[in-house]
Amino acid sequence: MAEIIRTDKLVKNYYRNQDKKDPSAKIEVLKGLDITIEDGEYVAIMGSSGGGKTTLLKILGMMEPLTEGKLYFKGQDSSLLWKDELADIRRREIGFVFQDFYLMDSLSAGENIMVPMILDKAQAEEMKQKMHGLARRFGVEKLIGKSPGELSGGEKQRIAICRALINDPGIIMADEPTGNLDAKSSRRLMDTFDDINKEMGKNIILVTHDPKIARCSDKIFFIDDGVIVRILEKKEGDTSEFYREILREMEKMEEE
Amino acid sequence: MKRLGKLYQIISVLIYTFIAAAVWLPWIRCGGKGRSLPEYIMIVKDSGGIVHMTDGNPELVASYYLFYVILLAAVLSLVYVAGRLAGKDIKIVYRMIQWCEFLYTAAALIFFPLVPMGWTYLLPLLCMAEFVLRQYVEQRDTILAEARVREQRDRLERDERKRRLYFPGRYGSSYYKMILKNVRYHIRNYVMLIVSSTFLMLFLFLVFALKSAFMEIHSAEAVTGGGTQRILLNAVWMGLILNAVLMGLSFSYYIRSKMREENMLVVLGIRSGALRAIMLLEYAGCLVCAAILGLILGNLFYRILIGVIGTRIPVTAGGMTAGTYMIILGIFAAAALTAAMVNSHVYDHMRWSASGLIAPGRNRIPGVFGLISGIIGCICMVWAFVRMTGRDGGESEESQVLYLLGLILVLLCVRAVEMQRIRQDDNRYFRYLFDRFPFLTGFGQNMKKIYLLTVIAFLVMYTFASVYGSSAASPVSKEQYPYDFVCTAGEEAEEELQELGAQYAQNVKQYPMATVYSLMPNNISLVNSFKDIFSLDYAAVSNGRQALTDPPVQIGVPESVYLKLKKERGEDAEALKLSGEEIAVVYQEDASAKAHLLDWSGTADTLNLQTLSQEAELWSYRAYTPRKVVREERDILTGICGGGKEQNLVVFSDDFFDEIYQGEQLYLILAEEGDYEAADQELLSISKDIEGMSYYGRRAMIQDTETERYLKQVVWMFMLIMVGVCGIYLLFIKFCFEMDEITARYRFLDCMGMHEGPLRKTLGHEMRPFCVIPLLAGGGSAVIFTLLMFRVRMYNAAEILQYLRCVLPVWVIYWLAQWTAYLALKKVLSDKILIKK
Known part of the structure; x- marks a missing residue:
């Protein structure tokens, strides 16, 4: 399979009060990650809170610059791309789904879905x-005339998924997409992601701390304190063992 | 290249030959002739040396020795030219010539007196031109090669960029609909930005319109207080600065309010150009609306103001030139760009950050710094009080600025200590967390608003109210001008004035006097220098105010004359018993005049005064002698001149007066009924003939003073209202822009089970500091300053009552307006939070 995203010793640091001169202000969020995601893969990123999952997703989605290392998107070194090229990639090649939906309150649900296409002329x-x-x-056809304020969490998230898919991107990146949803909506959403991956053939990169959500994926990167502690891959037809492994790994991380 | 090198060598040889030969050109004027340097040096030598020749004047001696530096440069130039002709470039000599020229020019600029001819500037310029030419010749090839490479690289990058960023087509109507819908949805934010920018434009327009309208009316030269233009512009420039700050603040809120939507567009892949265009379009749109609205409102207010003022002063609302409009728009655009620039980091942040990744702003609650600032603040406040009551500052704007600075630092300290205490104690923290939320989470930002509101309260209740109130409380009366004409003249005018007295006057009193200068006029100050810049007083800005204004002239009289003058006015006077160089001062002013500051450099009980001055010495500090003041009083014995700034009486002991007396006379003339005009004309013609004679007439003075008072009342009342409105508007900016965040926070508390009563109470506690602190700190300070003003202006009980009658309504209305705005905002927020109930 072709490689879609690859990172090479990816490092991300934040600085308290943006004070880069003070070494004590440095917070190392990601400490030299090597990740490869191949075409068609359904990948989950799991780990403890504050471990760097969301930051990693934002770097993979080219929303945040990295401090050191390399990020290759379809073989292209992202550091050599101009900002507008990154914007083009975000618009055409990646669809985003966020925990807090991130819809524009001023637009109707239907218009929110169309925003990426509007921006693509x-x-x-x-x-x-x-x-x-x-x-x-x-x-969600009946909801397209409504404003985001009138929608439930599950409805908003489905609108967000429609928006993520409208430009027909190859990758969907989702940050805790079930975080604000009830169990039923979460299950429905995961089925949707599964369909998107299997039927539409799109890559899914999902950040979650919920093992039930993560078990739908093919590969899981466990991140703790900015380091990948384990990569777990699902074997063909072995869903229950895969789930048990996830639980074991989570327990281990919690103990540590 | 070779040709260019040859050309350079020829030019270089010519220039340095000229520098060597220039010493034989006329350098300095001596004995009515231009002398060359060697010639001048010989003259100096023959007359026994420069020290002997110049009586040891250090500046002249120093500048003479500088000529040796030029002689050295000439000798070195000869060496250099000889080397050049021999085909050698002696670099050390070359550098030494340049250093000599540099040293000479720098020093000559300091010791200016001995450098009258033009060579001082021409030789270094030639040197510099030669140096630039040399650099060019030496580096030309490298520079050109680098430029070619750079150009090629840029072209390649441009092509590459064009290829890779190719994005054909145009945005469809949906794109513009999306922007419009977003604008409509957040219309409140746009309106706030437009309103604050409109205020700025309105003030800008008023500054220029009033300036041009009053250009022809009696201005800085007016006999009375400040001059019409100055009164107007003094008032408006403060409003202008305040509104520029207000605009910056509302822009900062506006840009932050847009961050969520703009962030989302960035994540969804909007091109940077498109995002920039949206932001620019929205911002520029707001500014255009504000500019148009500001011009319309400015015109309206201008015409109303002119209409009101025009009832007393012959002024009409004239049109402004296109150039003036361009200047107004230019300043407005500069203010807008500054506001955008100050907040540009927000935009940069936005470009590279998605939701949740925006680093929270710094929230530092000062610790030790807070305490230090408190101490500094107290010092500033005490210093301001001392200045206000003493003679080294008086009732000046500097004292107020100093006090406000101190007040801000003390507020910072008090609030910081309170927040630190809350943070350090868990019990306190959880008890006060919701009440003090704005200060615990955004200390700096919220304190800035408190400072601004405090300053506004002080401005309204003291700075503006005192000018308005004291003018309104002091009607001009005949009592303030007991004589028809007050004239000061030397002995040479005595005969003509006696004749005039015999012809037109029913009574002419003549007293011996001496002209007394106080060191500095009381309107010269740092603040006034800034005001000159803002008032667009071009002459004052370019020449410096000090150079334009003469020191104020006071009247020196012996004690015996003082007693006579008192008697003339029907007052009982005790003998002052002055001895030696002791003096007493009689400030001739009414309640509207600022406290009698004759000399800013004096101490608590001394005044620096000069008698018998030569014109040239008026600006020399050393020419003024400190004199001990044994008594000060406010009384009108001859009349108020220059709004109380001039012709105050300085009383000397009779013995000392005899020492300084040079025959000057003070004439106090009461004209015959019906002869006033004729006497005025006669005095005018005499004053034209006799140098040093000056006079003023009662009628003209009363008319001028009435005009000034009226103008002050109208303009400062207008300013008072406008700045008061700005204060209320600032409250609205803060709470309207933060409404969503506050609502969300309180709804959360509501959800968490907080009862309606405590919820309202907490909201009140959160909002109250923005109303109570400014009113208490600013208003309290205004009251203290008003009391100090009563003291330094020596108000009597009747004057205090009259003043309070005019100013108390202003205070009450301002308090009520602020409080009502606070209550209205609180109600809007409460209703929004408790919508479900």
Whole structure:
């Protein structure tokens, strides 16, 4: 399989009060990660709180610059790309789904879905057609005229998924997408992700701390204190053992 | 290249030959002739040396010895030229010539007197030109090669960028609809930005419009207090600065309020150009709206002001030139750009940060620094009080600025100590967390608003109110001008004035006097220098105010004359019993005049005064002698001149007066009924003939003073209202922009089970500091300053009552307006939070 994303000794530091001169202000969030994600993979990133999961996702999604190391997207070194090229990649190649949905309150649900296409200078007819198609597929067709304030958490998240898919990106990145949802909505959402991966053939990169959510993935990166402590891969047809392994790893991390 | 090198060598030889030969050109004027340097040196030698020739004047001696540096440069130039002609470039000599020229120019600029001819500037300029030419010749090839490489690299990068960032097509209508919908949704933020920018434009317009309207009306030269233009501009520049700050603040809120949406667009892949265009379009749109609104409102207010002022002063609302409009728009744009620049870090942050990744702003509650600032603040406040009551500052703006600075530092200290105490004790922390939330989480930001509101309260209740109140409380009366004409003149005018008295006057009193200068006029100060810049008083800015204004002239009289003058006014006077160089001062002013500051450099009981001055010595500090003041009083014995700044009476002992007396006379003339005009004309013609004679007439003075008082009342009342409105608007900016965050926080507390009563109480506690602290600190300070003002202006009970009658309504209205705004905001927020109930 072709390699989609690869990191080479990826390091990310934050500085308290943005004081880069003071060594004591440095917070090492990611400490030299080597990750490879291949085409069609469904990947989960798990780990303890504050371990660097979200930061990693944001770097993989090219929303945050990295401090050291390399990030290759489809073989291209991201450090050699201009900001507008990164913006183009985010718009066309990656779809984002966030825990707090991140919808624009001023726009209707339907318009929110169309935003990435609007930004891509698409034709109005084409946008509407695609929006209706996705809304139908994810069961939110009746909601497209409503404003985000009128929607439930699950509905908002499905709108966000439609938005992530509208430009037909190859990768969906989701940061704790079930964090604000009830069990039923979460299950439904995970089925949706599964469909997106299996039927639409898109890569899914998911940050979660919920083992039930993570077991849907093919590969899990366990991150603790900025370091990958284990990479767990699902063997063909061995879902229950995979789930037990996830639980064991989580317990181990909690003990440490 | 070779050709260029040859050309350079020729030019270099010519220049240095000229530098060597220049010493034989006329360098200095001596004995009515231009002398060359060797010639001048010989003259100096023949007359026994420069020290002997110049009586040891250090500046002249120093500048003479500098000529040897030029002689050295000339000799070195000869060596250099000889080397050049021999095909050698003696670099050390070359550098030495340049150092000599540099040293000479720098020193000559300091010791200016002996450098009258133009060579001082021409030779170094030639040297510098030669140096630049040499650098160019030496580095030309490298520079050109580097430029070619750079150009090629840039071209390649441009092509590459064009290829890789190719993004054809145009954004569809949905894109613009999206922007419009977003604007409509957040219209409140845009309106706040537009309103604050409108205020700025309005003030800018008023500054320029009033300036041009009053250009022809009696201005800085007016006999009365400050001059019309100055009164207007003094008032408006403060409003202008305040509004610029207000605009910056609301822009900062505006940009932060946009961050979430803009962040989302960045994550969804908006191109940087498009994002920039959206932001620019919105910001520019707001500014254009504000500019148009500001101009319309400015015109309206201007016409209203002119209409009101025009009832007393012959002034009409004239049009402004296109150039003036351009200047106004230019300043407005500069303020807008500054506001954008100050907040540009927010935009940068936005470009590279997605939601949740924005680093929280620094929230440092000062610890030791807070205590230190408190101590410094106390010192500043005490110093301001001392200045206010003493003679080394008086009722000046500096005292107020110093006090406000101190007050801000003390507020910072008090609040910081309180927050530190809350943070350090868990019990306190959880008890006060919600009440003090803004200060515990955003200390600096919230304190800035408190400072601004405090300053506004002080400005309204003291700075502006005192000018308005004291003008309104002091009607001009005939009592303030007991004589028809007050004239000061030397002996040479005596005959003509006696004739005038016989012809037109029913009574002419003549007393011996001496002109007394106090060291500095009381309107010269650092603040005034800034005011000159803001008031667009171009002459004062370019020449420096000190150089334009003469020291104020006071009238020196012996004690015996003082007693006579008192008697003339029907007052009983005790003998002052002055001895030696002791003096008494009679400030001739009414309650509207600022405290009698004759000399800013004096101490508590001395005044630096000069009698019998030569014109040239007026600006020399050494020419003023400190004199002990044994008594000060406010009384009108001859009349108020220059709004109380001039012709105050300095009473000397009779013996000392005899020493300084040079025949000057003070004439106090009461004209015959119906002869006033004729006497005025006669005095005018005499004063034109006789140098040093000056006079003023009662009628003109009363008319001028009435005009000034009226103008002050109208303008400062307008400013008072506008700045008061700014204070209320600042409260609105803060709470309207933060409304969503506050609402979310209190709804959370509501959800957590906080009852409605405590919820309202907590909200009140959170909001109250923004109303109570400014009103207590600013208002309290205003009261203290008002009391000090009563003391330093020597108000009597009747004057205090009259003043309070004018100012108390202003205080009450301001308090009520602020409090009402606070209550209204609290109600809006409460209703929003408790919407479900």
